[in-house]
Amino acid sequence: MAPSKPRVLLIIPAFNERDNIGPLLLSLREQGLEALVVNDGSTDDTAEVCASVGANIVTLPSNLGIGGAVQTGYKYAHAHGYDIAIQFDGDGQHRAEFVHALIAPLLADAADLVIGSRYIEKQGFQSTALRRAGIRYFSRLIRLITGQTVTDPTSGFRAVNRRIMHMFAAQYPTDYPEPESIVHVLRSGGRVVEVPVQMSERIGGHSSIHHLRSVYYMVKVSLAILIDALRGTGVRHS
């Protein structure tokens, strides 16, 4: 890769994260990491909290959902010439000390998309048994379709190079984007690599996936993966 220092951007989608986002942004700055908050139409004062710590923030006028928010970040990163974009949750689940491990395969040009996986070394917060079962199911489905094993397909802690950044800026799934986008990358001939990370239990707020909605989630993401597989290499984004 380029001999000069690569420009890395953390994309932090935030919807009503006023309690967590301030300390997170300060700790990221201490570690010398550049971050962009995508405020996804928050109804609380997330934007003010971010502004008060001098954060770089894009505020969307209405709530697009995680996919639309993250895609805004990819568009920004691509337009501003960043070499690497990292998706990083604003709720305290992801830990900045793993960022260097996450971007290492990209710097070595050994991957196009790197996923931070909780289930390689099985350390840190492992999520509930029910969710783990769901994750294993997606993992198997993706292996069945692409032939590649991804141990943590729902992980939102991931890094991409410019090639995938460009692809995601043009086309990114709207909701529950993580597993589907992996299949999209593999289908387009991208290299997907996982590195072991540890995650924390979210500090505040609620997971966007629970109860009955998890049934909808399972069905929708399964369909999204299957339909994406049907696209083959011929279908480009609209």
Place this chain on the structure above:
Amino acid sequence: MITLKLQLLLIAFSLVVLFVFINRTRRYKLELKYALVWIFFSAAGVIVSIFPQIFFFIARVMGIEVPVNAVFLLAVSAIFLTLYSLTVSLSNHSRKLRTLTQEMGLMQHKITEMERRMKQAEGGSDDDSR
């Protein structure tokens, strides 16, 4: 057979739908693009209910024993196609709206950034980062 009563009912119903959609479009309440499919199907409804022989023909071709069932089949098909066209335009609109929202957010960010730089340039002493 189609009774005269049903025939008159069908004609009246189709005419009302046709009138409503043309009138609403005339008053700029509906986009012709989306009213078109309704206008087309209700016009077709008027024609086939004036000439019910068309139903008999369709029923015979499709092997439907009672011609009135051909009426329902065609009506359901028309609704199905209308809904399909709505789903298509809904998908298009949600994609456009998403792009628009994202662009607006990015544009807003650019403006804020430019204002900050301008303030810095003229003020000089302005050490506040925001």
